[in-house]
């Protein structure tokens with residue numbers, strides 16, 4: 001069962017993908033993290049990606065599609081695609097190339113999304129994620145795991161958040177409309193707690209516990 005997770009930044013879809021991966025053995029493919037990994041490794045692909053994402057822009061479709069195509073070839077069991085597709089061209093690629101059971105849309109208003117994102121922090125050493133609203137470090141600015149400094153990620157600063165949200169409306173919202181034409185779209189209320197979102201998701205996917 002391949003699933004596509006869609007939603008505005010801060011909707012918690014990444015966490016929900018992790019929960020499904022843990023409980024049901026799906027493979028969570030978080031495109032944003034995968035791309036950041038490549039940037040860190042300083043390969044030609046990573047350097048190309050960096051020129052786009054450092055300013056909050058999107059990597060061109062043809063580059064992303066080639067990257068994901070390879071991932072699909074390697075994949076055996078169910079995949080949760082998270083952070084993809086971001087354009088209609090990518091959505092059409094999904095319809096053509098991958099048997100997707102459901103498109104799951106985590107619905108959330110802009111203000112709640114902004115508040116959640118502005119509260120995100122990350123350990124500069126071990127990359128453990130925190131959120132000042134729901135999961136703050138025990139000692140302010142100090143990582144619980146390694147004692148490293150807890151910082152705000154470059155693309156979680158206010159101007160970058162604003163850009164990402166406006167990109168979402170411009171590019172991603174039409175994709176949800178595109179998927180609405182089929183009968184595969186499931187909408188989840190992402191303003192709930194992570195536990196309630198997970199419960200609604202499992203119910204609507206008809207997964208057994």
Ligand SMILES: [Zn+2]
Pocket residue numbers: 123124125126127128143144145146147148
């Ligand atoms: Zn740490």
